[in-house]
Amino acid sequence: xxxxxxxxxxxxxxxxxxxxxxxxxxxxxxxxxxxxxxxxxxxxxxxxxxxxxxxxxxxxxxxxxxxxxxxxxxxxxxxxxxxxxxxxxxxxxxxxxxxxxxxxxxxxxxxxxxxxxxxxxxxxxxxxxxxxxxxxxxxxxxxxxxxxxxxxxxxxxxxxxxxxxxxxxxxxxxxxxxxxxxxxxxxxxxxxxxxxxxxxxxxxxxxxxxxxxxxxxxxxxxxxxxxxxxxxxxxxxxxxxxxxxxxxxxxxxxxxxxxxxxxxxxxxxxxxxxxxxxxxxxxxxxxxxxxxxxxxxxxxxxxxxxxxxxxxxxxxxxxxxxxxxxxxxxxxxxxxxxxxxxxxxxxxxxxxxxxxxxxxxxxxxxxxxxx
Numbered sequence: 001x002x003x004x005x006x007x008x009x010x011x012x013x014x015x016x017x018x019x020x021x022x023x024x025x026x027x028x029x030x031x032x033x034x035x036x037x038x039x040x041x042x043x044x045x046x047x048x049x050x051x052x053x054x055x056x057x058x059x060x061x062x063x064x065x066x067x068x069x070x071x072x073x074x075x076x077x078x079x080x081x082x083x084x085x086x087x088x089x090x091x092x093x094x095x096x097x098x099x100x101x102x103x104x105x106x107x108x109x110x111x112x113x114x115x116x117x118x119x120x121x122x123x124x125x126x127x128x129x130x131x132x133x134x135x136x137x138x139x140x141x142x143x144x145x146x147x148x149x150x151x152x153x154x155x156x157x158x159x160x161x162x163x164x165x166x167x168x169x170x171x172x173x174x175x176x177x178x179x180x181x182x183x184x185x186x187x188x189x190x191x192x193x194x195x196x197x198x199x200x201x202x203x204x205x206x207x208x209x210x211x212x213x214x215x216x217x218x219x220x221x222x223x224x225x226x227x228x229x230x231x232x233x234x235x236x237x238x239x240x241x242x243x244x245x246x247x248x249x250x251x252x253x254x255x256x257x258x259x260x261x262x263x264x265x266x267x268x269x270x271x272x273x274x275x276x277x278x279x280x281x282x283x284x285x286x287x288x289x290x291x292x293x294x295x296x297x298x299x300x301x302x303x304x305x306x307x308x309x310x311x312x313x314x315x316x317x318x319x320x321x322x323x324x325x326x327x328x329x330x331x332x333x334x335x336x337x338x339x340x341x342x343x344x345x346x347x348x349x350x351x352x353x354x355x356x357x358x359x360x361x362x363x364x365x366x367x368x369x370x371x
Contacts, residue, residue: 001025006077006124007338008070008093010113012167012192012242013299014043015205017066019073020331021081021088022338028152032081033331036073042066046112050098050242059098059112066096066113071122091126092341092365093118094333100131100241102140108132109141119368127341127365134351139358142239146172146184146355148336152327154182158292161282162322163310164333165300167192168240169278172355173285181354185236187281188229189245190300194270196247201263210305213271216264222257226273232280237357271306272313279313293318297329340364 003025010017021032038046042065049059070093078085095111102109115128131141149162149172162172169190173183191206198207207213226232231244254266261269282290294317300306301321311319322329343350349361 002087003342004031004083004088005338005341006074006088006091007334007336007341008073008091008113009334009337010038010066010094010096011299011333012097013195013205014038014046014096017069017073018331018334019077020334020338021077021083022335024339024342028335028339030328030331030335031083032077033328033334034073034077034080036069036076038069039065042069046096046098051246063112063114064117067117067121070113070118074118074122074124085123088124090341090345090367091118091122091124092130092337092339092344093126093128094130094337095128097241100142100239100243102131102135102142102239107135107141109135115366116368119370123370125345125370126368127344128368130337130340130365133362133364134356134358137351137353137358137360137362139351139353139356140237140239141356143170143172143184143186143355144340144351144364145170145333145336146182147350147352148339149184150174150182150352151339153295153322153325159289161285161291161294163278163294163296165190165274165296165298165303165306166333167195167242168245169274169281169300170239171278171281171285173291182352183236183285184352184355185238185281186240188232188240188274188277189270190274190298191303192242192245193247193250193273194267197250197263197267197270200247206299207267207303210271210303212264213267214305216262216266216268218268218272219257219261219265222253222261222266222269223272223276225253225256226269227276227280232277235284237355239356271309274300274306275309275313278310282314282317290314290317293320295320295322295325297322297327297332299330301329
């Protein structure tokens with residue numbers, strides 16, 4: 001009997017809600033997928049909230065608009081598969097993170113896109129607020145995809161790493177020895193700084209294939225200064241977001257550098273920052289030797305120049321997209337939240353204390369029934 005779940009994911013770029021329809025009855029089968037663009041005006045308002053940290057009282061309207069966009073994505077992915085809403089066990093909705101501070105007072109992670117309202121409007125049980133249970137158990141609340149990476153990609157034949165290149169880069173280490181823990185953490189910025197810089201300088205949302213960065217020259221002094229950031233030097237468990245790495249962070253370091261740089265040289269340096277901070281993260285993993293290969297996912301896996309710099313920084317370690325292992329890299333994060341919804345309905349823990357630093361394994365997410 002089919003076990004159908006929908007996963008929704010909106011990442012740091014705030015450009016779209018990715019929706020997938022999964023069947024978990026026998027294996028993890030991706031049935032359908034759809035990407036619902038986020039209205040540019042809504043995106044601008046969400047980015048304003050993130051930058052200003054104006055939450056939660058300022059976000060009621062934005063929250064409802066993201067609920068509406070989420071429900072549209074649900075309807076479209078159901079249409080793609082010719083599946084009825086009443087055939088779906090649950091939706092797992094990550095929501096749009098506007099603030100993440102697991103070490104604050106109180107520790108918190110806030111997402112727009114009220115799961116209760118999604119359940120009510122779509123008529124499907126919806127699981128949301130996935131991060132808070134891990135935070136309440138003393139963890140970072142992130143990264144949460146590591147358990148699903150282990151489910152899909154762990155091998156008894158070789159050690160592997162999964163590298164997600166979203167706004168923030170995160171690594172999952174998958175040892176072949178089943179007695180060893182899966183580990184992982186956010187290494188630092190992936191696309192968030194380079195996206196912000198090209199938007200600031202030229203207007204486009206991102207640097208297609210890294211062509212603009214490729215035209216510049218890395219400034220070693222600026223790169224060294226960036227790599228001295230306390231977050232990059234910190235030991236895991238750790239997680240980051242746009243609260244840590246943003247345009248203000250970049251401007252502060254450019255001011256410290258003093259000498260004006262060509263805009264394309266800054267972009268080239270930001271790509272190198274991603275590559276080098278990931279390579280440093282690889283060196284920090286607890287294994288005695290480097291993984292046999294690195295599997296890439298997330299939007300940055302499509303950036304040919306970034307991938308080439310990663311390969312160089314990791315000294316020739318084989319790098320390939322998860323597509324080569326039967327899992328579309330574009331949809332992996334949304335697939336993760338469909339699986340997390342299944343775990344929540346089944347009452348099964350889904351965090352990894354070895355990743356997040358939580359005191360114990362816990363069930364993630366709050367289940368809201370359709371009414």
